[in-house]
Amino acid sequence: MNDNLWILDLSNNSLSGTINITFSIGNQLHIIKLDGNELQGKVPPSLINCKYLEHLDLGNNELNDTFPKWLGELPDLQILKLRSNKFYGPIRTDNLFSQIRVIDLSSNGFSGELPVTLFQNFQAMKTIAENSGTREYVADNLFFIYTNSLIVTTKGLDHELHQVLTTQIIIDLSRNRFEGHIPSIIGDLVGLRTLNLSHNLLEGHIPASLQNLFELESLDLSSNKISGQIPPQLASLTFLAVLNLSHNHLVGCIPKGKQFDTFENTSYQGNDGLRGLPLSKHCGGDDRVPQAITPSELDQEEEEDSPMISWQAVLMGYGCGLVIGLSVIYIMLSTQYPTWFSRLVVQLEHIITTRMKRHEKRY
Structure with a gap:
């Protein structure tokens, strides 16, 4: 392969078989997109030679492998998409992935507890970018020769971002087999814009530390086994535009005020113990539903x-x-x-x- 190549985009073709490309030492690749094909086998270990890689998308294939934690050694990797493959097993990491801003592992077979060490290592997600008035993009140095697009899922629908802002911080671990509790350390990722942990086997309570995610715009914890009450502190998230807590075991009163006054029934359906607007079961003494008199x-x-x-x-x-x-x-x-x-x-x-x-x- 040409060592002077900066972009490798073979997405949305009919490629099959294994990824038999050998990435040589010293290559200049910043973007590799092989998504939307029928590729099988494992993630090629020679990707570790792509020291300038910022965006890696292997999604929507048939790759069958464990989590390639060694990709965390790539110093500039900001976007990692492995969605809709056949990856399996627990996620174990070391002190890696410090520059990651978008990680999409959805629709695979990952299992075990959510990896606390992985969240601890997301250093780039722990800061809120200062509003300097200028927009910064991932792979910004290629802005004039290539449109670095990205597919994200919100409300169950795919949306295309034609350019990926460095402030577009996303974690999507949905549709796997993760179990256990939601780590409270996620509350340290204050730059997070989208968090999707839906369709897993998660239990326990919603951590109140999520109130620290002041930039959060979309939160999806639906279709798990989460119990307890919705932390009232979440009402302070003024940018929260999408909320889905449906099909869990939540109880108690839905918080009132700010963004929570804008969400519809679909955000809470499938939680028989929840009460309060917009549901028909009301909270408070005067709002209680009258009971039949014998x-x-x-x-x-x-x-x-x-x-x-x-x-x-x-x-x-x-x-x-x-x-x-x-x-x-x-x-x-x-x-x-x-x-x-x-x-x-x-x-x-x-x-x-x-x-x-x-x-x-x-x-």
Whole structure:
């Protein structure tokens, strides 16, 4: 391969077989895009020779490999896309990937817990770029000879970015088999614009540290097993335009205010324990949904609302008790079985006395 080549773009063709390109030492490649083909096998180890590489896209192929952590040794790598392949296994890294701004590992077979060390190493994501008034792009030195586009997924739809700003910081680990908790250390990536961890096996709570992601525009944690409440601190994320927490095990009240007042039902559906707007289950004393009143409760309310009827019932109770008492005494004196009648008397007296006390307490 020509050592003076800066861009290798063979995307969206019908290439098949393995990637049999050998990248020589000292090459000048800044962008390699082989996405949208039918390439198989493993990621070629000779990519480690591409010391100037800024953008690597191997997405939408049939590559079958573990996570190529050694790519983290490339000092200028800012975009890594391995989406829609057959990568598998846990992600283990060392002190690498310090310049990464976009990492898309979605729609693979990665498993295990989310790699805390990987997030720790994303140094470029831990700063917010100062607004200098000028736009800076990934591979900016090639801006006049090549359009460095990028496909990102938001709301389940793919969108093309014709140029990739250095402020466009994205993590997409969706549609894998990651499990365990969401690491709170993600809250340190204050430059993050898009975070997609949907369609995994994640459990535990949403970390309140996500409130530190002041630049966050899109958050998708849908289709996991996340429980607990939505941290009210997330209402402080004023740039949050897309939120999807659907199909989890969340409970409690949905935070109010700012961006949370703009999200629709689809952001929360599939969480039976959630309440509050925009859902039909409301929060608060005055907003609670009225419950059906049983006939016995209705009768009790009518008795409480009608003192005349209640006092009549009291007088009737006294009269009935007097008649029943005299009748029982007569039967006991005129029969030979006073024992079981005496038990009956005790029970009747208890019933009558209990009813009298209820009416006396009420009025």
